[in-house]
Amino acid sequence: MRATLLVSVLLTALYSSADLKSLVVIHTNDFHGRIAEDGRYAGAARIAALVKKTRAENERVLVLDAGDAISGTPVSTMFQGVPIFEILNMVGYDAGAIGNHEFDHGYALIDRFREVANYPLLSANAFAPHGDLIGDAPALIRNIGGITVAIIGLITDFTPHIITPVGNEGISFATPRKMLAAMVSAMRPQVDLIVVVSHLGHEEEKQLASEVAGIDLIVGGHSHTLVEEPVRVGETWVVQANYYGTHVGYLELLVDTDEGGIDELEGGLIIAADLPPGDPEVKALVAAWESRVAEKVDVQIAAVSRSYNKIELQPMLERILAIATQTEFGYYNMGGIRDVITKGPVSARHIWNIEPFGNTLVTLTTDGATLKKIMQRENESHGRVDKIVDNETYTVGTNSFIGAQAKKVYGDKVTVSDKGVLVRDVLIDHIRANGI
Ligand SMILES: [Zn+2]
Incomplete structure (x- = not known):
């Protein structure tokens, strides 16, 4: 020793x-x-x-x-x-x-x-x-x-x-x-x-x-x-x-x-x-x-009795985008969902944390084959991609980030129309009126 x-x-x-x-x-x-x-x-x-x-x-x-x-x-x-x-x-x-x-x-x-x-x-x-x-x-x-x-x-x-x-x-x-x-x-x-x-x-x-x-x-x-x-x-x-x-x-x-x-x-x-x-x-x-933003974001807009993870949030957010753009369906990239919602009061701040980027609402029109590629590019392997028919034309509600990336990669195959409103505001207004 x-x-x-x-x-x-x-x-x-x-x-x-x-x-x-x-x-x-x-x-x-x-x-x-x-x-x-x-x-x-x-x-x-x-x-x-x-x-x-x-x-x-x-x-x-x-x-x-x-x-x-x-x-x-x-x-x-x-x-x-x-x-x-x-x-x-x-x-x-x-x-x-x-x-x-x-x-x-x-x-x-x-x-x-x-x-x-x-x-x-x-x-x-x-x-x-x-x-x-x-x-x-x-x-x-x-x-x-x-x-x-x-x-x-x-x-x-x-x-x-x-x-x-x-x-x-x-x-x-x-x-x-x-x-x-x-x-x-x-x-x-x-x-x-x-x-x-x-x-x-x-x-x-x-x-x-x-x-x-x-x-x-x-x-x-x-x-x-x-x-x-x-x-x-x-x-x-x-x-x-x-x-x-x-x-x-x-x-x-x-x-x-x-x-x-x-x-x-x-x-x-x-x-x-x-x-x-x-x-x-x-x-x-x-x-x-924080005090400089509190007035705008620390406002309760809903309350939830359980927590929602990103996988659960994705279809909910997509539905809101579809309603807002009056399209068949919405597409919300998983990488653009930056936070979860936890049980209890939901404030506008939570939606800011989910969508911090300030993307605008867009409609994106393209053929089924291209739409599949756009969705798969984001590593989305949902069964829903299988339901898309290659030769059909689709118009989906999505965000300006996806719109701009799709336009950059697929050019004329994609038409993007910007609705001039923030996705975040669309989400806040919808959740305030309808809950989650
Ligand atoms: Zn990074």
């Missing part, structure tokens, strides 16, 4: 005087404007409190966000995402990735987010129409208490297919793997640690780790995946912290500053309820922003 203890004390002394340095990494992703603490969602103030506490107790801390910070709540939507960065500044991030939803108000507004954010928004593979990089930089090298860390930002090259084309004409995305391989081999000799903040999705991130050697850690996002235990792929650790701040990632690393790389990694996710109480200053700023 004694001998073992002595050996371990000696080893610890040896390590700490030599090459190994500890580093805490805190990470979030797909926050989607959930600034206020609400049920399962931590809110910015509690995340900020964790960061503050961690920085007070540890010499080296790195705080990262993997993108989609905005779009999901009334404050985000009404003020086009800008206040979210103002609030996230108080969390104390070192860097963030740009996610697909940062393009929701057109790519030009990302410049405004960059101005407001006091931390760099990184993206190595997103390009404006004339080839300029969108974002502050592709990567960043920082010395954190003697550890040299490279942080590289990446976004899915599937982004053009999942963002509104409006305000995003002519932008392009390079293949993440190619871009990353070149950057990693150039940076590896200069740094102790390579971290990728990635808005690609968990499966793609694991794939990337298996294809590109030399990455130490991928802080992921986009797929909203609850990665309870960090996943090891070759020499790379891959993590992701669910979505909307239900969890915060917390990793303790021992970094080898002689050879480079992670010698040891511990940690995982902290659930919102286990975070320290909210930082009062952040709470005050969140409250100030």
Whole structure:
């Protein structure tokens, strides 16, 4: 016993005087404007409190966000995402990735987010129409208490297919793997640690780790995946912290500053309820922003005796769109349903959270074969697609996002007529009058 203890004390002394340095990494992703603490969602103030506490107790801390910070709540939507960065500044991030939803108000507004954010928004593979990089930089090298860390930002090259084309004409995305391989081999000799903040999705991130050697850690996002235990792929650790701040990632690393790389990694996710109480200053700023929207959204419109998940909500929302457009049926893409409805009073805010994008109501007319493709593109495998006849013409009530994407892909095969009203308002009015 004694001998073992002595050996371990000696080893610890040896390590700490030599090459190994500890580093805490805190990470979030797909926050989607959930600034206020609400049920399962931590809110910015509690995340900020964790960061503050961690920085007070540890010499080296790195705080990262993997993108989609905005779009999901009334404050985000009404003020086009800008206040979210103002609030996230108080969390104390070192860097963030740009996610697909940062393009929701057109790519030009990302410049405004960059101005407001006091931390760099990184993206190595997103390009404006004339080839300029969108974002502050592709990567960043920082010395954190003697550890040299490279942080590289990446976004899915599937982004053009999942963002509104409006305000995003002519932008392009390079293949993440190619871009990353070149950057990693150039940076590896200069740094102790390579971290990728990635808005690609968990499966793609694991794939990337298996294809590109030399990455130490991928802080992921986009797929909203609850990665309870960090996943090891070759020499790379891959993590992701669910979505909307239900969890915060917390990793303790021992970094080898002689050879480079992670010698040891511990940690995982902290659930919102286990975070320290909210930082009062952040709470005050969140409250100030929330008060600016409260009058409009904190109004009860219905009450429900049970909760509804997204699969249950989809046909209900589609029926409302069909009624509003007086069409055969409605189509509401599952990816556009951004929240659930929980038992109890339903307020306009809940509908804002379900439809934060501000899409308008449209009718879409096309042949059955094209309609099937439009619906299947959204990974919808409902039996209802089988009932559509290829050669028949259909007019469906849907949203302007689906209308614009369909027009972009199928051109003249699709006719879209915009009704000039917000889908959200249609839903609120219908639910107010008829309940759920
Ligand atoms: Zn995303």
